[in-house]
Amino acid sequence: MxxxxxxxxxxxxxxxxxxxxxxxxxxxxxxxxxxxxxxxxxxxxxxxxxxxxxxxxxxxxxxxxxxxxxxxxxxxxxxxxxxxxxxxxxxEGDYKSEKLQVEPKKLFPPKSVQSRIEQELKEANAVYSSVTREVLFDGVFKIPMDSFITSAFGKARVFNEKVASYHSGTDFRAAVGTPVRASNSGVVRIAKERYYAGNSVVIDHGYGIYSQYYHLSHIKVKIGQKVKKGDVIGLSGATGRVSGPHLHFGIFAAKNQVDPLDFIAKFNRLFQ
CATH class of the missing domain: 2.60.40.10 (Immunoglobulins)
Incomplete structure (x- = not known):
């Protein structure tokens, strides 16, 4: 002892x-x-x-x-x-909980779309497992739109009183068609419609940092395109697994999905 x-x-x-x-x-x-x-x-x-x-x-x-x-x-x-x-x-942190109602097929997808969901997950994992070893970002990160937060990162979620998960990003209130801007400069790695995330854009900012923009009504960028901070990359919508129109904004960094507002606050302090 x-x-x-x-x-x-x-x-x-x-x-x-x-x-x-x-x-x-x-x-x-x-x-x-x-x-x-x-x-x-x-x-x-x-x-x-x-x-x-x-x-x-x-x-x-x-x-x-x-x-x-x-x-x-x-x-x-x-x-x-x-x-x-x-x-x-x-x-542990002080994470809250919430209940949501969505289309039943988004909770229990039919067998006909299972292969699609698996392929989309495989594509996303391939993007996030790679690291661009150069700075693509340009200074501080910015919030992609000036709007009210309707759901914070980390909330425990119960869909239709049955399926439990957690919220992997931050949701902003946004009517369909509201411009969504790139949080920082980088290269577009995902720009497509996906089963759960709907119309999606993912931007690579270098060194394993990615920003995510989900449920868009329209995508305005293409894979491989270089974007500048503040560029309009799409319009908000209600595609994918949603209970109403909004923007889901996320940050994936150092191999993990993280609180985007915490990430931005800490990252931006490096420039002070």
């Missing part, structure tokens, strides 16, 4: 910092650039880019999944002659 306690104290004595992070949220670690070899967790390397306001530092991006996050994650920044260790504690 004494040996275990001694090991525990020694292990955490070498941790440079202990950080609490809510599941579904993002962390931007600012580290010295000189002699840095890699930034990693136990099972993967983290993407990093040069700090936008300090060329002597880098920013490493880490995110926690909303579902079943690890209780503790060790992040190690490996330098030529030393290492810096950060222990990330997973916190």
């Amino acid at each position: 004494r040996i275990f306690i001694l090991f525990f104290l020694i292990f955490f004595a070498f941790a440079d910092e202990r950080i609490g992070l809510i599941r579904g949220q993002s962390l931007f670690l600012e580290l010295d650039k000189k002699d840095l070899i890699e930034v990693k967790t136990k099972d993967k390397k983290l993407s990093f880019f040069t700090h936008p306001k300090n060329k002597d530092k880098i920013v490493a991006l880490f995110t926690l999944p909303y579902k079943n996050p690890p209780k503790i994650t060790q992040i190690t920044a490996v330098y030529k002659d030393r290492s810096e260790i950060f222990m990330i504690d997973s916190l």
Whole structure:
């Protein structure tokens, strides 16, 4: 028992910092650039880019999944002659719940569309598993429209009193046909109609950061097209699995779906 306690104290004595992070949220670690070899967790390397306001530092991006996050994650920044260790504690957060009514076929799709749903998931996973190792974003991120938020990220959802899930983005009130603008500059990786998300646009901003715009009535961009921050990429609508017209806005970063407003707030602070 004494040996275990001694090991525990020694292990955490070498941790440079202990950080609490809510599941579904993002962390931007600012580290010295000189002699840095890699930034990693136990099972993967983290993407990093040069700090936008300090060329002597880098920013490493880490995110926690909303579902079943690890209780503790060790992040190690490996330098030529030393290492810096950060222990990330997973916190629950104060997520709410809501009930929604949608078309029954969107909850229990007929067999005729199962292969389509699987193919769309495969296509999306192929996009999100790749990392463009260059900066495509241009400064801070912006909210894609100036409107009232009708449903926040992370809400536990019960559809038609039967199917439980969680809300993977932020919904904005928007009448059909309202312009939707790119949150930042990048390259369009998805631009098509999908079974659940309806007319969808996904933009790659580099270093594993993607923004998502779902349920559009009209798509104004094509796959591979370069867009600038503020460009109109589509019009809001009510396509896919919805209970009414709105814009679903999401951020996928560092291999996880995250709270887009939390991500934007933390990302934008890098430029202050």
